[in-house]
Amino acid sequence: MNAALSLSPPTKLPGDVGPIHFVGIGGIGMSGIAEVLLNHGYVVQGSDLRSSPITDRLAKLGGHIFVGQKAENLESAEVVVISSAIKSGNPELDEARRRGLPVVRRAEMLAELMRLKLNIAVAGTHGKTTTTTMVATLLDAGKFDPTVVNGGIIHAYGSNARMGQGEWMVVEADESDGTFNRLPATIAIVTNIDPEHMEHWGTEENLHQGFLDFTSNIPFYGLAICCTDDADVQTLVGKLTDRRVVTYGFNAQADVRAVGLHYKGGVAMFDIHLQNEDQVIEGCSLPMPGDHNVSNALSAVAVARHLGMSGDEIRRALAAFGGVNRRFTKVAEIDGVTIIDDYGHHPTEISAVLKAARQASEGRVIAIHQPHRYTRLHHHFEDFCSCFNEADVVAITEIYAAGEEPIEGASRDDLVAGLIRHGHRHARSITTQDELTALVKEQAKPGDMVVCLGAGTISAWANELPKRMKA
Template identity: 35%
Template sequence: MSEFSGVTRIHLMGIGGSGMSSLAGLLFQMGCTVSGCDLERGACIESLESRGVECLVGHSHEHVERFDPQLVIYSSAIAENCTELSFARERGVRTVGRGRALSWMFNQAEGVGVAGTHGKTTTSSMISLILERAGLSPTVYVGAEVQDIGANARLGEGAAFVAELDESDGSFEYFHPSLAVVTNIDWDHVDHFRSREDVVEAFVRFAEGRKTHAPLVVCAEDEGAREMLQLLEGREVTGPVVRYGWGHVWDWGALDLLHRPGGGVSCVVCRRGEMMGRIEMAVSGAHNVLNALAALAVSDALGVPFASAAEALRTFRGAKRRLETLGTRHGVLVVDDYAHHPTELAATLDAMRKAHPGRRLVAVFQPHRYSRTAAFLGPLASVLEGADIVLLLPVYGAGEAVLSEVSSEEIADRMRSNGRSCYLCENEEKALSTLEALTREGDVLLTLGAGSISRLGGLFLDGTGVGR
């Protein structure tokens, strides 16, 4: 890692984000003196502080003076004209974006790069656990805490570096995997990608950037991924393509899918037409079966026996905020999920329907970013109709400028025009009081979104007097 040679003091701006906190954890485990700052204190910062990383709230040139860093790493949420960043550059401190900094470590290792619009957190978590249980001691970088590992990043002793690669700002193109995974390709991050075609082209460039002879593991069920493969045909790209999907026609396939009441799935797995056996998983949803197939394909390519990988998947508890069961209160089961795109919401609602047949689904959704909400108003309204009761919180801007013409009211209007009612809640207090009145024993309460809604489930569980 020549780019880090001689660097011992590193300051991270935007350290509270999932990707930045993971990177901070790796750098700290490497022995660097790590500091950071963000606009507010959250769970990621509290975790880092408990390990000895000093974090400050806000952005100020005083941070640079105080910590005297040799390198400043900044997230994509940090504006180029941020006073703290500008001051660091004026002092001659080297500055670099998060994606580029992570790629310096990844590209020197046997990198397993997991990319895709949806599912990359869970897939990279599954791969990390399988390799860990197989004794390969991988370095891990994931955008959420892997519950079986107890962290979102860990410095391993083995050659493999498993990383969830973020396409949101195009930085995944800095990475050159020894083994690449593409779970799916969908239009998202509309502030960066003008169209679905732009997203597909970015993934083509990512696939072209993998190391010579590096395998490419792709979900053959996904239309966007198939388009990527078509565009790659005839180009000077070496390395085998490993396809996975439903049935036995792919390199890795799933048959006889069963959804267990109360949660969990099982299926028969075949490899190039050969029946390998049935896998059992505690996580729910057909989408997680596809994620597991990707993980099995990767572990097979790295020499892990199927039986060992299947056993790791059997014990896999998932990643934080991915269909995470928080608890039960007065007979109401509370599940928290990061879903914020229509495709993700559809998968989550379908998984919960199949895991909890006959129970009411009460969904509280917080739209994430004004740009995404504006682009998907219609699809968001349609997919939320899959819940029995819907509560809508205001849009979580995630640093974007407020667009007065874009709001949760627009989603509600579209739902009402389709004959479905919903409840508009101006804040989490109103959402909690509405839930107090609406929920009853046997309900499944889903808190959905990528913003501050992650607090809501815990607040509901701490309350009293729910149920009728």
């Protein structure tokens, strides 16, 4: 065992620990941590079931990548990092425990990285990845040169992670398994709270307590930045009695507030009232539609003002925002039809994305949705039946099971029937990419927008659709 792992370790991750082995290194959450560790000079290796652009990037940075997961991959490893998706029975996890190696959860390793910096952690059921990207964008513009670990590919970086030389780190804080409470945030952002990942939380009371713990963990010199347009977050704010809080949103009570919001060619135009400062940042723009995206931007503005950025710097940074992969990403425009790829898979997200599509489109909105997990469809069935109201046409694919067994009453056809029963005028099921292509050719006209939504394989369908439409 490496001497750095002996008793009385230093308070920061030793430079000679390693090799550090990631089980599932190609995952969007794991790869960002691995990349930052590599850039810090640590010896990093990892395995995944298949190679990908992410694993190729890590290999170019010096990581040793194994394709396939087996016990012998751990031959030289001294520390093993796993996500909550890795369970007993995984050959590498079982081998690590047989050998007595330290097994570290993803959030624990992220927390170790965060101890090297001052930190901004972005939490919330929806909008974390976009908000993390926006905070990073503004800090870049303010010359803070932040380190970033995100849950999506930031277009400006071509990666979900970046090593900066500044004192600040911006991270996405995943609440799905409760481990976000281990993150030593200096500034904690909460975008919203919805009953999601209830297989971990059990009750909404536990979920709300988790977010309260997350925000209460900030130091006395820290800051909680909370969206009070969300009723549950507003309740959270009322319980944060011993820490500084800045609120944001569209409501008149928000400290950082967007006013005069309108859209022109899919670009959001608005002013920002800084109510605590009695100032207005006029003439702001964000090159993407969606009230939810403007809301996310306000949290980044709150961070920027807290760190001393000027109104002009903020205005320029918002106007230049480059976006994040699979968050209202334009794939192509074919014969006047715009094709959008989006990660939205929860009813709240789907509703927000389709509203944004309506704001950005001059024609009709055609939604293609691949439900993600039977349990999610089952738990939120009524919400799924009403979240497609902004779409003129809805097509539902087979469910992406993510390893789950079917649940009675929560199938693709059940959802289509539910949409029709709830009054949707044009909902249908599709099974294959050929059927998707035929539907788009039949329904889409110049000026229309096709929005592919889901967390599974629907992204591949969206990216292959332009070629199929030309065939």
